[in-house]
Structure formats: structure tokens, C-alpha cells
Amino acid sequence: MAETMVPPGVTSGGPAGAPHGAPHGSHGGAAEGETRRDFLTLTTAAFAAVGVGAVVWPFISSMNPARDVLALASTEVDLSPIAVGQAVTVVWRGKPVFVRHRTAEDIQAARATPLSELKDPAPDQSRVQRDQWLVVVGVCTHLGCVPLGQRPTDAKGNFDGWFCPCHGSHYDTSGRIRIGPAPLNLPVPDYTFTSDTQIRIG
Amino acid sequence: MAIGLHDSTIQNPVLRWVDQRLPVFTMMQKEYGTFPTPRNFNYFWNFGALAMVTLMIMIATGVFLSMNYTPHTAHAFDSVERIMRDVNYGWLIRYVHMNGASMFFIVVFIHIWRGMYYGSYKAPRELLWILGVVIFLLMMATAFMGYVLPWGQMSFWGATVITNLFSAIPLVGESIVIWLWGGFSVDNPTLNRFFSLHYLLPFMIAGVVFLHVAALHITGSNNPLGIDPKGPQDTLPFHPYYTAKDSVGLVVYFIVFAFLVFFMPNYLGHADNYIPANPLVTPAHIVPEWYFLPFYAILRAVPDKLGGVLLMFGSIAVLFVLPWLDTSPVRSMRFRPVAKWSLYLWLVSFFVLMWAGAKPADEPYVTISRIATAYYFAYFLVILPLLGRLERPLSLPESIAMPVLRGGGPVLAGAAAKPMEKA
Numbered sequence: 001m002a003e004t005m006v007p008p009g010v011t012s013g014g015p016a017g018a019p020h021g022a023p024h025g026s027h028g029g030a031a032e033g034e035t036r037r038d039f040l041t042l043t044t045a046a047f048a049a050v051g052v053g054a055v056v057w058p059f060i061s062s063m064n065p066a067r068d069v070l071a072l073a074s075t076e077v078d079l080s081p082i083a084v085g086q087a088v089t090v091v092w093r094g095k096p097v098f099v100r101h102r103t104a105e106d107i108q109a110a111r112a113t114p115l116s117e118l119k120d121p122a123p124d125q126s127r128v129q130r131d132q133w134l135v136v137v138g139v140c141t142h143l144g145c146v147p148l149g150q151r152p153t154d155a156k157g158n159f160d161g162w163f164c165p166c167h168g169s170h171y172d173t174s175g176r177i178r179i180g181p182a183p184l185n186l187p188v189p190d191y192t193f194t195s196d197t198q199i200r201i202g
Numbered sequence: 203m204a205i206g207l208h209d210s211t212i213q214n215p216v217l218r219w220v221d222q223r224l225p226v227f228t229m230m231q232k233e234y235g236t237f238p239t240p241r242n243f244n245y246f247w248n249f250g251a252l253a254m255v256t257l258m259i260m261i262a263t264g265v266f267l268s269m270n271y272t273p274h275t276a277h278a279f280d281s282v283e284r285i286m287r288d289v290n291y292g293w294l295i296r297y298v299h300m301n302g303a304s305m306f307f308i309v310v311f312i313h314i315w316r317g318m319y320y321g322s323y324k325a326p327r328e329l330l331w332i333l334g335v336v337i338f339l340l341m342m343a344t345a346f347m348g349y350v351l352p353w354g355q356m357s358f359w360g361a362t363v364i365t366n367l368f369s370a371i372p373l374v375g376e377s378i379v380i381w382l383w384g385g386f387s388v389d390n391p392t393l394n395r396f397f398s399l400h401y402l403l404p405f406m407i408a409g410v411v412f413l414h415v416a417a418l419h420i421t422g423s424n425n426p427l428g429i430d431p432k433g434p435q436d437t438l439p440f441h442p443y444y445t446a447k448d449s450v451g452l453v454v455y456f457i458v459f460a461f462l463v464f465f466m467p468n469y470l471g472h473a474d475n476y477i478p479a480n481p482l483v484t485p486a487h488i489v490p491e492w493y494f495l496p497f498y499a500i501l502r503a504v505p506d507k508l509g510g511v512l513l514m515f516g517s518i519a520v521l522f523v524l525p526w527l528d529t530s531p532v533r534s535m536r537f538r539p540v541a542k543w544s545l546y547l548w549l550v551s552f553f554v555l556m557w558a559g560a561k562p563a564d565e566p567y568v569t570i571s572r573i574a575t576a577y578y579f580a581y582f583l584v585i586l587p588l589l590g591r592l593e594r595p596l597s598l599p600e601s602i603a604m605p606v607l608r609g610g611g612p613v614l615a616g617a618a619a620k621p622m623e624k625a
Contacts, residue, residue, distance in 0.1 A: 145359065
């Protein structure tokens, strides 16, 4: 490609300083030399960048979750011992998951709330598979503390759900953020009912 | 002298043989022996040397601690307790390392304050200052990861809160946090990599310290008057004058350090970190170590998650551009009547933030944090750029030697012409 750009009368292999006296030759030779050198420099740099990237990637990737960590990514929960109004905390992927057996009042309170009052609007129906069972990841969406509200003696916040003591976020009976610095609702993990009294999270 | 050998002035034949081939003795003599240093240093100029000593103490104690530490979630807490109870002098080495971190921040905060008060960040020392801010950032990362290693409640929840800061980044935040953790929460992979990086970063700090000192030896030191030395009458050789002065400061430093280690080793720590980490129970009141409190207060002063994170990192990042925000050509605050008091007020805002950072995130602390945060940034972004135009500085002394030898104050035009007198 570069060969075709050589002006007539100038040999591509000629020394750059040789046609010093001839303005035409000097101009063509210098521009030609620069273009070729630039092309080589850019090509070399591009290959070097790709090469460095290819070498760095395994190291970056090694810091992502390993296969054994990913393999432990599901948890079974037996729901039969959880009475109405009770809640249990199970560990899934090293994080607490809140499983709450909601009372009729809990469900009523969550459904009666208009979406316009919510910071992260989501109807209660979209957050449960069976009305009485609420399953949410028990990690505050602000900076990752575990909210209080699982034990009967805990502070449950202004909406009878959960209260995060770190920076004061209040969650309601659907695990939705109502007051405080947290931007999002408590996330609902992927889970399936494997029987009427058993769920598998993950 | 044979060709290829350095022209050494060292007399001792053995040292001379080495010096001719690798002139380290000539270099030490030039950089730490005869190195011309302004003659008017006050004790604020001790703190660079003190920081260097602290870094060496931290590396030495850390290397020995790692011989008995186990970086595994099931064993980390117990291995630290074993160091405290069973390992010979383990308590001493750990308490020195623990309180050494606090001493490091005390020393470096004063060192940075010295630079801000006497305008050490101004031309031609901008790069020197920037390297210093890089060291400060590396120190904060190292201290944070070190605090996680004992795997107590504050270790675990501090790590959780700080790594979650990155989840505020739009789109990729969540993936970055999982990558930092090596899992789906702070867990064993996180502890392992923090241990690895906690061991690595101090050596990177040592490397940047080398560049920091190398840059210092090109520009030379600033001094309390902020004016350049004009000749040999304005300087002293580093040795014995400042080796002696640094030694006096070092004695005071070790008195404070030893008092902390032997009489109140846990005063600056948090009792909750002697409870083993429990991923299912968050302590009622999470507080970072004291040296992070001002920055934590800035984080909490902002009601928006991303905004808080940006402002917290911005409070350090603004230091990088300080040399260009301060447009006044006068270095030392001694000659800047308005800027001096603005800077003292900035120091007050820094301490107010430190105090508010340890309080719960309620009123009135939130409002107080907001006012202090506003002033913290206003000093850099509004007051300094404006004062460069508006302020009328006091007249600078003729030279460093004049006020030192004659009792200070601006020198009259006639007096400057007189020959130098011996004091």
C-alpha cells in the first residue's frame, strides 16, 4: 500500500537526506518516510497493547469468583417450621437472606401503599411468588449492612419491616425502601418452590 | 583513576574500592552530608524524616507479624489472639504495628499541614507535592486492608461498607464489587487478597517515597519564610545540623509512640474489633479508624449515594490540583494575612469533620458535617483562587539569612546593602 504512494522519481529505499537540493524530491521523500515510520510505530504499539491486555486479563479474571465459589451458589430452605409472623435468616452466597412468613396485616399494609409513595416503585405482587412468603436479600442497598427486624425484639422501623442501624434506612413489609439513604428495595433473589414447604434460592 | 571508575574522594581503601565502582558513599555524602538546606527550619520540618522512620517500623513489624498470621476466615482472628498471648513478644510487635498506623497518620497529617501552611506545594515543587498525595492515597489503602486482617466485627463491616462504595458507580458498580470480593460477599477470597495487597503496598509506598525524596533533592527544601536561598549564607549542610534536629524530634516521637504502645495500646482502636467477624450481625454503630473519620463524615454529609462517594474521593483528589488552585506567588502563610486565617478555619473544619464522623448519622451532626464539608471544599475551590487576586501580602524579607541573623522582620532598603554581619 505504501509503495503506491511513492512519487515518481524518488526511490523508496533512497536516503532521506540525499535529495536535499531538490524541493520536490525532498518533500516527497520526507512525507513518505514519516508515513511509513508512523504506520510501523502505530502497528507495533497496537500489537503491544493487545499483547499486554491478553497477558493482564488472566490476572484480572483470577480475582473474579472462582468455580467453587460459584458452585455453592444455591441454598435449600425448609419453610414448615416458620409460623405466621415469624422470620428466619439463611445464608446464601455468604449473604443473609430474610424469609418472612407474613401476616394478613403485613400483606394488607404492603398492598395498600400507593406506588407514588415509593422511592423505588414496585408493587408487592411483583416481589412475592406466594403472598404470605417474602424472600429478600438481607443486605441494605446503601452500604451493605444487615438491617434489623428479623427477631421479635428488633427495631423494625416506621413501616414494620426492617431498619438499618448504620445510616437509618427504613424498609416496609415488602422489603421496599421507604425512608433513608438507601437507593433501592431489598433485592428479591431467584428462588423456586420445590414443594409447598421447601424453596431453593439461587 | 582508571577509565570506567568513579572519581571517589573517600579515603578508606575498602569503602573507596566500592565507591569507585558503585558511588553510593559519594551519593550519601552529597544528598545527606553536605546537602545545602535552608538554615531557618522549624520543627515542622522533622515530619518527613519521622514518616520515613514510621514506614520502616511498619514494614519491620509487619514482616514479623505475617510469620504468625493465618489469612483464613476460620483462623485469622485466633491467629491474632495467639500472637497476643502465646508468641514471644507478639503483643509488643502487634501493638507497635497497630499504633504505628496511627502514628503514621498523625505524622503525615502534620507533614501535609506543613506543606499547606508554608506553601510547599507551589512551583517548583508541584510534582513533589503530587507524589506526596499519591503516597497518602497508598497509605490509606494499606491501612484499610490491614484493619481487615484481624477479622473482627469492625474489620468485616468496615470492609463491607468500604467495598460497597464502589457499587455506587453507574452500570459496572455491582460487577466491580463482586470482582473486588472474589465472591458474593466479603469472605475468604477477600481476606486472602487483602493480605496479599497489604504486604505489597508498603513496598510500593517505599518506591514512591524514593521518587518523592529524589524530587525534593532537585528542587531543594522549602522553608518557613517560603523564599528561595540566595547563597551559602542562607543554607547549612544537612549533616550535622539537621540530622541533629531530626534526632531531637525523633526522641519526642518515640516518647509519644511508646506511651501509646505501653500505656493505652487500644485507646485509638475500637472494642468491637475484639469480637470475631459475624456476617449476619452488623454492629449497631460502625465507625472507621480515627484517621478516616473526616472523609467518612464527608461521605455521610451527602444524601445521595453516588454524590457522597464522589465528594469523599474528591476531598483527596482536590489536593492534586492545589498547586494550581492557589494562584498567589507568596508561599508562606506568614506573609498572607487573609489566607492564613482561612487555612486555620480549614483546619477547624477538618477537626469538626473528624468529630462528626464518629457520631451517629443524625441531627445535628449531619447539618454540622454539611457546613464543615462546604468550607473544606470552599477553601480550595473558591477562597484560594480569589485570594490570589484580592489579597495584599506583607512584604517578604530580603533573604533567609537577614531575619535569622538580625532578629526578623522585613528588611529596610538601606540595610540590605550593608555587608553581612556575624551574629
